[in-house]
Amino acid sequence: QKEVEQNSGPLSVPEGAIASLNCTYSDRGSQSFFWYRQYSGKSPELIMSIYSNGDKEDGRFTAQLNKASQYVSLLIRDSQPSDSATYLCAVNRDDKIIFGKGTRLHILP
Amino acid sequence: DAGVIQSPRHEVTEMGQEVTLRCKPISGHDYLFWYRQTMMRGLELLIYFNNNVPIDDSGMPEDRFSAKMPNASFSTLKIQPSEPRDSAVYFCASSPDRGDQPQHFGDGTRLSIL
Numbered sequence: 001q002k003e004v005e006q007n008s009g010p011l012s013v014p015e016g017a018i019a020s021l022n023c024t025y026s027d028r029g030s031q032s033f034f035w036y037r038q039y040s041g042k043s044p045e046l047i048m049s050i051y052s053n054g055d056k057e058d059g060r061f062t063a064q065l066n067k068a069s070q071y072v073s074l075l076i077r078d079s080q081p082s083d084s085a086t087y088l089c090a091v092n093r094d095d096k097i098i099f100g101k102g103t104r105l106h107i108l109p
Numbered sequence: 110d111a112g113v114i115q116s117p118r119h120e121v122t123e124m125g126q127e128v129t130l131r132c133k134p135i136s137g138h139d140y141l142f143w144y145r146q147t148m149m150r151g152l153e154l155l156i157y158f159n160n161n162v163p164i165d166d167s168g169m170p171e172d173r174f175s176a177k178m179p180n181a182s183f184s185t186l187k188i189q190p191s192e193p194r195d196s197a198v199y200f201c202a203s204s205p206d207r208g209d210q211p212q213h214f215g216d217g218t219r220l221s222i223l
Contacts, residue, residue: 042216044152079167094209095165095208095209097208100151
């Protein structure tokens with residue numbers, strides 16, 4: 001089992017709809033969870049971090065964490081064309097972070 | 110504040126040549142990470158440093174790769190000799206006080222080995 005698994009996509013979502021991105025991880029000891037956005041040809045940038053079970057909201061973004069199910073998700077409300085990017089799920093293992101391969105999101109105008 | 114600075118942005122060289130990638134972390138950040146990103150393997154951690162000391166180099170693919178951090182504001186990743194399969198984007202990242210906290214990435218070096 002891969003440490004951090006994501007569906008590679010592409011995930012196509014109409015503009016204005018909710019985009020839902022999912023991630024599972026294998027290390028039950030993980031305590032820190034992140035979502036990074038990466039535009040084509042650019043570096044990853046942090047958009048959300050979450051450390052405890054439940055939901056965390058920041059503007060149009062909501063991160064959800066369920067440690068019992070080893071599952072973390074990202075919801076993007078009112079999707080915009082500028083949200084089209086690859087979204088990387090990242091999870092700590094001890095003192096470092098392991099990244100998933102990312103989900104490509106395409107917002108349809 | 111200046112972010113993580115990497116150089117060069119692009120490097121094209123022939124197989125067998127030595128390649129040196131450079132990174133300046135954000136001032137005050139104690140952790141520095143080197144990553145490699147390819148389509149096939151995604152973003153892989155190669156090595157990371159804490160206070161200039163290498164902590165985990167288990168991701169370094171082979172002996173051709175080496176990394177140093179002579180001081181808090183500079184690190185290098187060297188490949189000698191380079192091979193076509195080393196072609197990738199190499200990112201440097203830093204974080205303030207713990208390795209499992211949010212990391213700030215540089216713009217990356219796109220490396221092509223012919």
